[in-house]
Every structure is written in C-alpha cells, then in structure tokens.
Amino acid sequence: MTDAKAEILKGTLDMLILGSLARGPKHGYGIAQWLEEASRRLLQIEQGSLYPALYRMEERGWISARWGLTELNRRAKFYSLTARGREQLEAEAKGWERLVEAVTLVLRHRQA
Numbered sequence: 001m002t003d004a005k006a007e008i009l010k011g012t013l014d015m016l017i018l019g020s021l022a023r024g025p026k027h028g029y030g031i032a033q034w035l036e037e038a039s040r041r042l043l044q045i046e047q048g049s050l051y052p053a054l055y056r057m058e059e060r061g062w063i064s065a066r067w068g069l070t071e072l073n074r075r076a077k078f079y080s081l082t083a084r085g086r087e088q089l090e091a092e093a094k095g096w097e098r099l100v101e102a103v104t105l106v107l108r109h110r111q112a
Contacts, residue, residue: 013045017050017063019093027068027070027076028079029070032050064080066080
C-alpha cells in the first residue's frame with residue numbers, strides 16, 4: 001500500500017469546502033484541518049488552492065466572511081455558508097453522486 005494522498009478532481013474543491021462549512025463557520029486553516037480529518041488524512045488542501053477558492057466562492061455569494069479570533073486568540077477570517085451556498089452544495093453533491101454511480105457501473109462492467 002502506498003502512502004500517497006488522494007488527488008482532488010478539478011471542480012470538487014468548492015464542494016468539499018462548502019461541505020465543511022455546512023457544519024458551521026470556520027477559518028481557512030480550520031477548513032483545511034477539518035477536511036484532512038474527515039477524509040482520514042487522505043486529503044490535504046494546500047493554502048495555494050484553498051484561499052483562491054474561498055475568495056472565488058465569496059465573490060459568487062456562496063459564503064460570507066467576518067473577522068474574529070481563533071482558539072489561540074489570533075485574528076482570522078471566518079467563513080460561513082450562505083443560503084445560496086447551501087443550494088450550490090446540494091446541486092454539486094447530487095452531481096457528484098451521479099458521477100460516482102456512473103464510474104462504479106463502468107468499473108463493475110469491466111470486471112464482469
């Protein structure tokens with residue numbers, strides 16, 4: 001077994017971030033940490049990918065941001081899911097489920 005991390009398919013980072021925020025507001029590092037823990041350390045989100053995605057989603061109105069203090073008393077931007085973001089998450093999750101089903105069907109057919 002290799003120790004390779006899972007690669008995120010293009011377009012899924014937004015869905016993963018929205019999913020993490022569905023559980024409540026988080027700062028950027030908290031989002032990355034939650035995704036790593038929730039994926040049993042299979043996913044690692046780099047800051048160079050995370051923050052551009054957060055800015056893009058904020059511009060689209062999927063998330064909102066406010067300044068606050070972290071658990072370590074450091075100033076950070078906390079992101080929250082908006083109603084529009086919740087709708088986007090639902091749409092992306094349904095699309096993802098269809099994709100997983102289709103790939104599973106193809107792989108099963110290959111083995112038959």
